[in-house]
Amino acid sequence: MAQDASPNKTTPVNHRRSRTKFTHDQLKILIKAFDKNPYPGYTTKQKLALEVNTEESRIQIWFQNRRARHQKKSEPDEDVESSQEQDHLEEEVQSRENRRGRTNYTSSQLHTLIEAFSNNPYPGLDYRERLAKETGIPESRIQIWFQNRRSRLRVQRKREPDDEDLGQRQDQE
Structure with a gap:
């Protein structure tokens, strides 16, 4: 017997945006x-x-x-x-x-985005749309912000071992 998920449970669902079909x-x-x-x-x-x-x-x-x-x-x-x-x-x-201007974020918008990123660096469409309503930033800009933030995190993680190696070398000298 299969159980239906309770509508009161709020489990984050990551799903893709449906394919756009043009006439x-x-x-x-x-x-x-x-x-x-x-x-x-x-x-x-x-x-x-x-x-x-x-x-x-x-x-x-x-x-x-x-x-x-x-x-x-x-x-x-x-x-x-x-x-x-x-x-x-x-x-x-x-x-x-003709480029879009750079998006400037307020400190409260950034705080909300950073907090959301720390909870889930790969938010689904539903969650990004919820963040868009909460912050007043378009969902497409939120998606780009998360992409940029993940990229920045990868770069920082790549640098960390180098920083640790440098510190160990200095300790040995």
Whole structure:
């Protein structure tokens, strides 16, 4: 006999966001925009998100996936590669101008995020959305904050053994 989980129990559930499925009309809009510029700026992605009625973060992922798919399909010759590099550099400069501004966090927001990170460095979508409501920060920014924090923690852990070795060497001398 299987037991149902009690609705009062609050166990954190980590689950993936469901796959975004675009309609044919939405895809037409996205493909047309991709053909114009495969590296759109933040404002362009926001406009597309409004036009296709989805989040900017979903548009960003769609463009990343589309670029990856196109790079796999055509392995360019060296002649074409140098001109594409030049085009890419120009697009990169243009995209820097259209970037999203740096997110500034208040001390209370940081305190909440750090406390949540110490409890679980890999929060699921539900928990990130709860944090978004609590802090007033968009869920996509919270997801990036956690990614950056985990990366920072890995870097710190890599440095620690070096610091310990240095201390042991100094003690031996």
